[in-house]
Amino acid sequence: MPEPSTTRMRAYVVGQRSWTSLLWNAITSFDVSHGASIAEIPIPGINDSEVLVKVKAVAQNPTDFKHIDMVSPPNSIVGCDFAGVVDQVGANAPGNWKVGDRIAGVVHGGLHTDRGSYAQYLKAEGDLAWKIPDSVTDQQAATYGISAVTAMQGLYLNLDVPWPDENARSTPKELLVYAGSTGASLFAIQLAKLAGYRVVTTCSPHSFDLVKQYGADAAYDYHDDDTLAKIKAEFPNISGAFDGISAGQSTKICSQAIAGGRGKVITLGPGMKSSVKGVEVVSILMYTLLGRPFQLFAPLGPKWLTVPEDRAALVRFYAMLPSLISRGLRSPPTKVVDGGFDGLRPGMDLLKAGKISGQKLIVNLS
């Protein structure tokens, strides 16, 4: 494909799909992200509060193929997580950005024709991004998108975990991070430890060393029928749980692990119910952090309004992220998928096939 002119760029864009194909994908989950392809489209224009970013590296998330397969309107640009370099700065863009600064963040990809990270350029609001320190590579920086901000949203906004600029718990509380080796959970474990919690997690035995390196105090195999009993025996005071996979029995097990049947479970999927009276199950969606109303499956699907407190929390988190990194907050292990734009689809195929464990897939786009 020829290099784009100054006004056009390469991007990974959703094609036209029929309602029947969308329904088929939703029911079968067989169609592996084949509803999108590389296209040449206009470079998005920015408004006064935005910056234009030349994208260097993107991290891949399950939501990318879920949007393609089930949610995205035609012509939307796929991809949420990014790291790159500032190319243009809006007249009043917050963040004191200069052309050439290294920048990373997250956008709601797969929903808009002019906003998404699987592209040579993207536009982002100046305060919904962060400055990458010299110690962090573009590939590592790209992982502080969906995974990191979902952990932040779950813990700081919903589980009453103190922010890093507040006092850590003087008497340690206990937190269950279910599915500790997922992207969001590796951040949740670290944020909970920064706040002084004892953290117990579940994962496959091959991930035990990994989750302990990221701070977990104990790890149990979620395939083992006795795991719940073992967790309750060693961690009898769990008051909250972050369900980092929200699949199968995970939310039920989280609910049952809460001490005394009083506490809260954060799930990442819709419609999860508590199986224990007195335990509240709260479903979160990280897109509410981005400060824009949105609708999935328009025009009939559910709508989300703006949540100003959520947006303010993301601004606060990204402003403090460089200092958190200097205090030891680490990206999950990364694995680069070769091929630039041609690597985007194979990466999503690997994610959808469940072949990625304890790693963020990265694609270098320039």
Ligand SMILES: NC(=O)c1ccc[n+]([C@@H]2O[C@H](COP(=O)([O-])OP(=O)(O)OC[C@H]3O[C@@H](n4cnc5c(N)ncnc54)[C@H](OP(=O)(O)O)[C@@H]3O)[C@@H](O)[C@H]2O)c1
């Ligand atoms: N609501 C939101 O805003 C939001 C945000 C982020 C993610 N999510 C959703 O959360 C899910 C995870 O996303 P992710 O990007 O964090 O995933 P990921 O890192 O790609 O997940 C891979 C990991 O999942 C673990 N795993 C798979 N099945 C499991 C199970 N039944 N129990 C425990 N662990 C299991 C595997 O662990 P082992 O190899 O150790 O077995 C593997 O390390 C996806 O469905 C995603 O769409 C939602």
